[in-house]
Amino acid sequence: MKIALAQISTVLGNTEKNLEKHLKLVKKATAAGADLLVFPELSLTGYNLKDLTTEVALSPASSPMFRKLLEASRRIDLVVGFAEESEHQTGLVYNSAAYLSRGNLVHIHRKVYLPTSGMFEEGRFFARGGEFRTFSTRFARTGLLICRDFLHYGSSYCLMAGGAGLFIIISAAPGRGASETSGQGFETSRMWELMGETISFFSSAVVVYCNRAGYEDGMVFAGGSFVYSPFGKMIARLPYLEESFKILEVDLSEIKKARRSWPFQRDERPELVWRSLERIVRGNHED
Amino acid sequence: MKINPELVTRAITGFIKAETARAGFKKVVLGLSGGLDSTVCACLAVRALGHDKVLALIMPYKNLDEAGVAHAEKVASLLKIKSRKIDISPQIDLYFEKYPTDSQVLKGNKMARERMSILYDFSAREKALILGTSNKTELLIGYGTIHGDMACGINPMGDLYKTQVRELGRYLQIPEEILKKKPTAGLWPGQTDEEEIGLSYEELDQILYRLVDLRQSAEEIIRSGFEEKKVKRIVEMIKRSEFKRRMPPIVKISNRTVGHDFLYPYDWDK
Structure with a gap:
């Protein structure tokens, strides 16, 4: 399959301008024959x-606005990030990612881990999502995560246990640490790549990570989006810091091959993990 | 605490470019003293926007820092940027004739605010964003004049310690004599920062880096071999200067208050 990564910068708080940019890139990706176009976290806002x-x-x-995106998804599958007004819980707003395909809303993931420390204050403004669930797309069993979700390895475990062969992580990760050992990107970029390499290999899954570029209030979004193969090999990485758009060929048949070489998934015991976790969680509560 | 100068340059020049455009400007203006910080800042601005988009204001008081003026003129000509020399002596003298003082600090602060006032005037005249030249060392210990040299549109070097700015200057190949000269705030003839602060920048930055970046406690730093008196003094300087790093507090009366719970981003709709 052909995956397009849109490592864009956005206009803060101007959804119309951002939508315009989305639709322009939809055209570009469609013309190039891409099957799926992934945008970063909160790409509309x-x-x-x-x-x-x-x-x-x-x-x-x-x-x-969402109708326009759904319309655009008739030609190409889309993953977009947006602030979601809850239909049922009036007043709540989630940091969400949507998977759109053939004019339908296939899945919404609401960010579970909202960073609220240091330079981050998401927990102040967003409500927390409540689950990790995989879903079927025309390519593979798929899972969506948003930025910090991916740094908590329990999230990826749930996607793996849910059978996902395609992990899509959308992100707005600022770069931090520019010491002499940082290489071409910020020190924190290595952290994302480390997770990408590990999770793709040990889940035998394609890991697609789409980060932002640009600046907001002095934050430097680090770029460096990447795709790892189910064998844990980096297929491509986009440039650090700057906006970029790239279409990558990803061989989904590798998921099967990786799982036959390393049957981590076959041998996994989620029910045992569940029971152990239950004991641990209950134990913690009793303390 | 050595930096990756290539990455830092990329991040800062991208920042200058993005923020200048977002503010609706094509040009930037900065005060050029001929010292390390303003020279490095001018250099970064040229890399970000091109030499024809950078205006340098050289604003001497009498002959307080003649070497600085000469260096500033040299930098402007090396970088091929437009510069204007504006002598601030008349208005400063006029004020202190009326309200005399022997305090060099009062005089220095007044000069810093006069330069700020001229920079903001030129920002409006020339439609140019003001680049601040404060570094992380100064910001942390409060070695700057509030609403003076600390005032600016954006602050491209505010997350680099003084010694890191020097590293960056070396990478950007600024003139050797500027890299080597003793930093001065130009408060009086022969004044140097290090004498006034009572610490070398190397030592000061090492301690600040441990306190701030590595989150070490004063006790840990002292245990690792730094002089207790110096560490404690730095901690005190940081504490006493917090007011310079913040907007003034607003007494909260209503349900929604600027700064407390009326919170919008700086780059709103930009």
Whole structure:
């Protein structure tokens, strides 16, 4: 399959301008024959929203902007990031990722781990998502994660246990650490790559990571989006720091081959992990 | 604490470029003293926007820092940037004739604010964004004049310690004499920062780096061999200067208050 990565910068809080950019890239990716186009975290809104969070939030069921994206998804599968106004829990806004295909909303993942320390304050403005669930796409069993979700390895475990052969992580990760040992990118870029390499190999899955570029209030989004093969090999990495658009050929038949070489998934025991976790969680509660 | 100068240059020049455009400007303006920080900043601005988009203001008071002025003129000509020399002596003298003082610090602060005032005036005249030249060392210990040299549109070097700015300057190949000269705030003839602060920048940055970046406690730093008196003094300087790094607090009365719970991003719709 051909996956297009849109490592873009956005206009903070201006969903219309950002939508325009999305639709332009949809055209570009479609013309190049891509099957799936992935945008970064909060690609429709920008990241550092603060009080704008509730103002730019939209409800996929009723938003005219979302309708345009659904329309665009008739030609190419899309993953977009947005602030989601909850339909059922009035007033709540989630940091969400949507998978759109053939005019349908296939799946929404709401970010579970909201970084709220140091330079991050997501927990102040967003409600927390409640689950990790895999879903079927026309390519593979698929899982969606948003940025920090991927750094908690329990999230990837759930996707793996749910049978995902395609992990898609959308991100708005700022770069930090520019010491002499940092190489071409920030020190934190290595952290994402380390996880990408590990999770792709030990889950025998394709890992697609799409990060942002650009600046917001002094934050430097690190770029460096990447794709790892189910054998843990880096298929490609986009440049650090700058905006970039790239279409990559990914061989999905490798998922099967990797799982035959290393049957981690066959031998996995989620029910045993579940029981052990249950004991641990109960034990912690009793303390 | 050595930096990767190539990556740092990329990040900073990208920042200058993005923020200048977002602010609706094509040009930038900065005060060029001929010292290390403003020279490095001018260099980065030229890399980000091109030499024809950078305006340098050289703003001497009498002959307080003649070497600085000569260096600033040299940098402007090396970088092929437009520069203007504006003598701030008349207005400073006029003020202190009326309100005399012997305090060099008061005089220095007044000069810093006069330069700030001229920079903001030229920012509006020339439609140019003001680049600040404060470094992380100065910001942390509060070695700067509030609403003076600390005032700016954006601060490209605010996350680099003084010794890291020098490293960057070496990478950017700024003139050797500027790299080597003793840093001065130009408060009085022959004044040097290190004498006034009472520590060398090397030592100061080592301690700050451990306190701030490595999150070590003062006790840990002292145990690792730094002089107790110096470490404690630095901790005190950081504490006492927090007001220079913040917007002034607003007393909260209503349900929604600027700075407390009316919170919008700087780059809003940009």
